Amino acid sequence: MKSQTIVNSFEKKVIENEAALAVFDRERRLSRGELSRMADTIAARLPGNAKRIGIILDHSVEMIAAILAVLKCGAAYVPVEPTFPRERIYFMMQDAMVEAVITQEKYCPLVKDIPKIIIERGLTIEENATLPAASCSNEALAYILYTSGTTGKPKGVAVTNANVLHYIGAFQREFQPDENDTMLQYSVCSFDIFVEEVFSALLSGMKLAIPSAADKQDIGSLMEFVRKNHITAISGFPYLLQEMNGLAELPKSLRLLISGGDVLRSSYVDKLINRVVVYNTYGPSETTVCAAYYNCSKGAPLADGTYPVGRPIYGTDIVIMDGAGKEVPQGTPGEICILGDGVSLGYIGNRRKENEAFEHHTDGRRMYRSGDLGYILPDGNIAFLHRKDTQIMIRGKRVEVSEVENVLLQSGMIRQACVCPKTDNKHLSYMVAYIVKKDAAIDLTQIKSYLENYLTDFMVPEFFVELSSLPLNSNGKVDKGALPKVERESVAA
Incomplete structure (x- = not known):
């Protein structure tokens, strides 16, 4: 539906059960209603008519509320980890033309010349905060995520509400999440696994669990956090799964492990796949989180020890093309090209050359040429090979x-x-x-x-x-x- 946005999708969950637990960290637990009101509290402090708001915060319930606050104001958020180099943060904020930054007092020196909204841990929730007038359609920007760029500067990918909702629909169809599920929030905010963690949880009725920075530094502490909080789903890089693979015991609550961001090798999960459902996924940030899924627990690795990336997610198509833009026969290597509602608006700013990767397929749909090489296996799954560039x-x-x-x-x-x-x-x-x-x-x-x-x-x-x-x-x-x-x-x- 054209009227559907991330915010009103979340508000539907609030209406369904306002008291249901939505998000928690080591210090605080918020129900859906409390999270919505905390977002209103932050939104009331944001400048009216702002289009892009930076977020530089420690991972916490306040960070999640800040993201919702920006979206409630009809703006797009630009997430940055405070550990990033100062010059890189400055470039991102300038390139994205952010009009204000939601941050903590200790991080103010990172963005000295940009208006700041200070949000500290333990923020008091206002029950009747007045939000600035705003309107938002599902075609409006939701966030700008920065990836590595060939010019020596990172490039910002512009992703809409519709892009995100398309992905959440595919996630729900594949993984069947419900109110009994709890998703671990493990990823950095500047990577698209974070988008999967946060919005899949909030819009599917799952709970979102945020460990401390110390928990994430030690696999034993992380697994204790998972066990104690009955976490059922983790989305992460193959190297996290590789660490878990070496553990003698897993938390009994876990039912789903999703690997993304890099090649998944059978040696990384050879013990896990018999204890919990393991998925391999594929998809550049330019196509909103994931474009293909592969159930490793029901499948098998390829001869080189890697897992296929699977089949296109619901509402997405993937074609393998040669350099001339023609589809190649099954089994022939070529460029992985992605079509569907997950394909983003492209890169912001003066990125004409890079935006040539976004084009229209012969059927009229928007397509992204990934720069990745792969081929279609006899069973229809896709095997990833490597980048065609550097x-x-x-x-x-x-x-x-x-x-x-x-x-x-x-x-x-x-x-x-x-x-x-x-x-x-x-x-x-x-x-x-x-x-x-x-x-x-x-x-x-x-x-x-x-x-x-x-x-x-x-x-x-x-x-x-x-x-x-x-x-x-x-x-x-x-x-x-x-x-x-x-x-x-x-x-x-």
Whole structure:
């Protein structure tokens, strides 16, 4: 329905059972009604007619209320983890043209020149808060999520209410959540697994459980939180599942594990699949969380030890195309192209070149060319191969290798640079930066310090190799085969 939005979908759940538990953290538990009123309390403080509001908060019930508050005002939220480098946060806020930021006092220095709404833990709920006048359709933006970009700057993906509701409908159809379910909120707010955790819970009647930062640092503490709070569903990166796979015992409440963000290998879940239902999923942020599901507990890994990414979710189609935009025969590798209501509006700002990935299929539907390569298996499931460009996955997060290279070259300390993606003996990706410094006196510590101001920690290359010059081939391009080999032996994730 054109009138349906995230907010009125949640409010329907409030009307159904206002007293039902909606969200809780280590400090506080909120019913659906209390969560709605806390969102109203925050919304009443937001500037009228604002279109985009930044959110820089610790993970808490107040963070969830802040997100709903922005949506209630008809605006889009722009989520940023406070641990991100300051320059990166500043760029995102400026690029998204945010008009205010909801944050805590301790994070104000991160956004000095932007109006701030301060929300601290333990926020008092106002029973009759007055919301600013606002209107919202399901075609309105819900959020802007930043991903790694080829130009050296992250790019913001614009996702609508309709995109989110399309995905929630597919999630509900596949996983059949109900009021007996509790979803763990484990992901960072700037990744689309967070969208799955939060909105799948709020709009399906599930409870949302938010562990502390300390809980997330230790698998034993995390599983105790899961056990104590009877959590039934966890969505996370393959490496979280890999940790759980090594445990002698799982919390008995768990019924569903969803893996996303990177390749899922059978060795990561070979013990889990006999104890709990495990899904592998696939889908870029540009297509709203997921575009394909595969039930690993009912299926089998491929010959290379990886699981297929499955079949398109409800309301979505996936076609495999060649470079000319023609569908390839079954079993032939090609680019994974996604069609359906989950395809977002594209990238904000002056991103004409990048937005060429969004086009219309011959049947008139909006399509996203993912840049990922895959092929269709005989049973109709899709197998993922790898990126067709330089984008890789590190710790479950997408990294554009060329972005890292561009930031290096923009430092003023590097004359030449070549950042190469590598894979270790456990099939995990890492990066090696080959650099030619402008001045021999420049210390590698200075270079790393610069990168840490502009890149999140997983984007900083693990290895640096200093050279007097980069080897070139006959075409004048870097001869990557002539670069010194740097190999690592993987340790447990």
